[in-house]
Amino acid sequence: MPDRRTRSRLPLRIAVLIALLGTAGALAVVVLQRPQRDAGAASSATAKQLATLTQSAEALARELERLNPGRSARPAQRAVRQAVAAQASLSKAAGPGERLNTALEREAEYLDAVGSVLSNRLSPLRPELASRAARVRAAFRAVPGGDAVAAATRGARELLVFSDARGAQ
Numbered sequence: 001m002p003d004r005r006t007r008s009r010l011p012l013r014i015a016v017l018i019a020l021l022g023t024a025g026a027l028a029v030v031v032l033q034r035p036q037r038d039a040g041a042a043s044s045a046t047a048k049q050l051a052t053l054t055q056s057a058e059a060l061a062r063e064l065e066r067l068n069p070g071r072s073a074r075p076a077q078r079a080v081r082q083a084v085a086a087q088a089s090l091s092k093a094a095g096p097g098e099r100l101n102t103a104l105e106r107e108a109e110y111l112d113a114v115g116s117v118l119s120n121r122l123s124p125l126r127p128e129l130a131s132r133a134a135r136v137r138a139a140f141r142a143v144p145g146g147d148a149v150a151a152a153t154r155g156a157r158e159l160l161v162f163s164d165a166r167g168a169q
Contacts, residue, residue: 046090046093046094046097046100046145047145049086049089049090049093050090050143050145050146050148050149051148052086052089052090053083053086053087053090053107053149054148054149054152055086056079056082056083056085056086056087057083057107057149057152057153058152059079059082059083060076060079060080060082060083060111060114060155061152061153061154061155062079062155063075063076063078063079063155064076064079064114064154064155064156064158064159064162065154065155065158067155067158067159067161067162068162068165069162069165069166073118073162076114076118076159077115077118077119080111080114080115080118081115083107083111084108084111084115087104087107087108087111088108090104091104091108097143099139099142099143100143100146102139102142103136103139103140103142103143103146103149105139106132106135106136106139106140107136107139107140107149107153109132109135109136110129110132110133110135110136110153112125113125113126113128113129113132114129114156114159117129117159117160117163118159121163121164121166126160126163129156129159129160130156130157130160132156133153133154133156136149136150136153137150137151137153138150140153
């Protein structure tokens with residue numbers, strides 16, 4: 001039979017147990033909700049960076065579409081450098097999202113080809129330009145929020161026409 005001392009500590013032990021369970025529950029809530037807030041902030045940051053990437057891709061596309069044999073390629077070359085900087089910035093900040101990383105790799109490959117063809121009409125990357133553009137568009141369509149980047153990736157055809165016309169001069 002429990003003695004009087006043990007019986008008097010029983011309510012205290014129950015209160016301590018309830019307090020421990022409450023603390024553990026509160027800690028679990030904090031730990032489980034923090035990644036959700038961090039993920040939300042990360043997706044918001046990624047959305048902003050995708051918007052920046054879209055703007056740079058759009059600026060590049062406009063410059064490529066303006067190319068003609070009598071016009072300098074320098075504005076397009078500047079747009080390539082800005083697009084490369086935006087791509088590199090997003091690539092550094094990107095987390096482990098496999099689709100986004102794949103899309104960014106495809107973007108880097110495409111920008112490499114664009115810059116190469118702008119600088120050298122006989123570039124060995126010239127035959128790959130259209131297929132690289134198609135791969136970028138497909139890769140960004142697979143990324144949540146990447147449709148705008150995919151739509152902004154254009155101008156390869158105009159660059160090829162410009163390149164051909166420079167060769168004819």
